[in-house]
Amino acid sequence: MAASSGNSSSCWDSPEVYKHHEQRKVCISRPKYREGRNDRAVKVYTINLESRYLMVQGVPAIGVMPELIQRCALYGAVEEYRPLDEYPAEEFTEVYLVKFQKLTSARAAKRHMDEKSFYGGLLHVCYVPEYESVEDIRFKLQDRRRYITRAAQNRVREKEQKEAEKEEPTTSRTATTSEKIIPRHDQRPNNDNTGENTKFSHYSGFQLLPLPPQESHYYGHQNQHWTGQTEDKMGTLHNAIIDTRQQPAHGLSSSQTSSDRERDTERRLTPKQAPAVRFVPRTTNLENRKRKIQEAAKPNTD
Amino acid sequence: MRRSDSRSDSTGGAERFEYLQTLVTEFQDTDSGEAKEQVLANLANFAYDPKNMESLRELQVTDLFLDMLTEENQNLVEFGMGGLCNLSMEPQCRDLILQSSGISLVTDCLSSQREETVLSAITTLMNLTTPQSRSDITAPAIVQCMLRFSLSENPRLRSLAAVFLQDCCSREQVARAELQMQGQQTAVGIPLPKDS
Numbered sequence: 001m002a003a004s005s006g007n008s009s010s011c012w013d014s015p016e017v018y019k020h021h022e023q024r025k026v027c028i029s030r031p032k033y034r035e036g037r038n039d040r041a042v043k044v045y046t047i048n049l050e051s052r053y054l055m056v057q058g059v060p061a062i063g064v065m066p067e068l069i070q071r072c073a074l075y076g077a078v079e080e081y082r083p084l085d086e087y088p089a090e091e092f093t094e095v096y097l098v099k100f101q102k103l104t105s106a107r108a109a110k111r112h113m114d115e116k117s118f119y120g121g122l123l124h125v126c127y128v129p130e131y132e133s134v135e136d137i138r139f140k141l142q143d144r145r146r147y148i149t150r151a152a153q154n155r156v157r158e159k160e161q162k163e164a165e166k167e168e169p170t171t172s173r174t175a176t177t178s179e180k181i182i183p184r185h186d187q188r189p190n191n192d193n194t195g196e197n198t199k200f201s202h203y204s205g206f207q208l209l210p211l212p213p214q215e216s217h218y219y220g221h222q223n224q225h226w227t228g229q230t231e232d233k234m235g236t237l238h239n240a241i242i243d244t245r246q247q248p249a250h251g252l253s254s255s256q257t258s259s260d261r262e263r264d265t266e267r268r269l270t271p272k273q274a275p276a277v278r279f280v281p282r283t284t285n286l287e288n289r290k291r292k293i294q295e296a297a298k299p300n301t302d
Numbered sequence: 303m304r305r306s307d308s309r310s311d312s313t314g315g316a317e318r319f320e321y322l323q324t325l326v327t328e329f330q331d332t333d334s335g336e337a338k339e340q341v342l343a344n345l346a347n348f349a350y351d352p353k354n355m356e357s358l359r360e361l362q363v364t365d366l367f368l369d370m371l372t373e374e375n376q377n378l379v380e381f382g383m384g385g386l387c388n389l390s391m392e393p394q395c396r397d398l399i400l401q402s403s404g405i406s407l408v409t410d411c412l413s414s415q416r417e418e419t420v421l422s423a424i425t426t427l428m429n430l431t432t433p434q435s436r437s438d439i440t441a442p443a444i445v446q447c448m449l450r451f452s453l454s455e456n457p458r459l460r461s462l463a464a465v466f467l468q469d470c471c472s473r474e475q476v477a478r479a480e481l482q483m484q485g486q487q488t489a490v491g492i493p494l495p496k497d498s
Binding site for chain 2 (some may be wrong): 019020027030042043044045046047048049129130132133134137138141144145147148149151152155
């Protein structure tokens, strides 16, 4: 079952010029309705391929490294950069490795600089995730999961707001109340493995019934099997409840920009709640209102 | 199902949903292998943006991606696996994948000859790890596989496998896998007895 590195195919043996550096041929057979703004090759981007390390090829060898880095810095802070002398380059051009502070900056830089002219040359910009350390990768994945989970929460909250506004145009106070409630829920103690209320505090958008007993049971297992180190790591990834770091509640308003999300250090999110969440039919508005009133009345249990 | 929610999305959710639906329909209807690959890649890339995840869920694209994992065409496998890697970051998609026997399908992709397929599979397994699924995800065969990957010449494979071992597995599991690997290696040099 495992891919043994012994009888590996050519993709494992290739030297530093990796397949993902190559510019693929642009797809010409795409029907109009699927055409993008620019011609693109057929390629799938995952978090593995993206990296805050970029390689820039095709830089004219006329001593424009400072200008190149300045251009890169338009998209975000550059941590490090160096020429990649060992990398095969076309005549009269140079290749550079540029490390951005943030993945989002690298993404923007790639989008805006790839296939663009620069001092008479044509730049080819690609991600070079092979330069990432284990720590880089771990952080990248964790950060991505946090962002996705937060985006999902925001969407839920937005939807809940919209539904509340749509069906009850006179009670705009309800929507505001729910905004205020949510940050307070963030302050709930995270050692509470049994409280079903805790689990659902962040999902006040979901009109859910309390879980059956076995659901809360599995949260209890969280602490029992793993060593301290893996617990913390999996804790921040998957279970905000066992994360022992108390964090101040910040208003997770839906207007938060993606760069704000990226900048956040490990926040207590509640991806842990997600496995328990199911798609259930909407409850009536009466129940919705009742629950909101109940939550508003609950004391802050820090 | 809950299309009304997408429709009222302020970010053009309705058009977005309908466009994605058109893609899925084209994928299902077309005979052209090339078109299938293009559309699948599009869907997998759309799956990268959290704005699309709910629509893709409703369109059952998680199942579509899972179906691709057993295709002959390695591009379809690679793109499908990439789509799953993207979607599985989101808890609800993750659960759908788990419910559809995602672990075993994704695990099979660990033996692909395609680098991106394997990398997507490793990341997806990490994304699929929950307290309930953890014992399946860290089955001895998988841990051993990751251990072998962590010794690979390929830097991306090496590092990603290391993250899996450090973050998903207990020290005992890794130690056990190391012992098993050593056992296998020493056995290789020993000729088997003739009568066994």
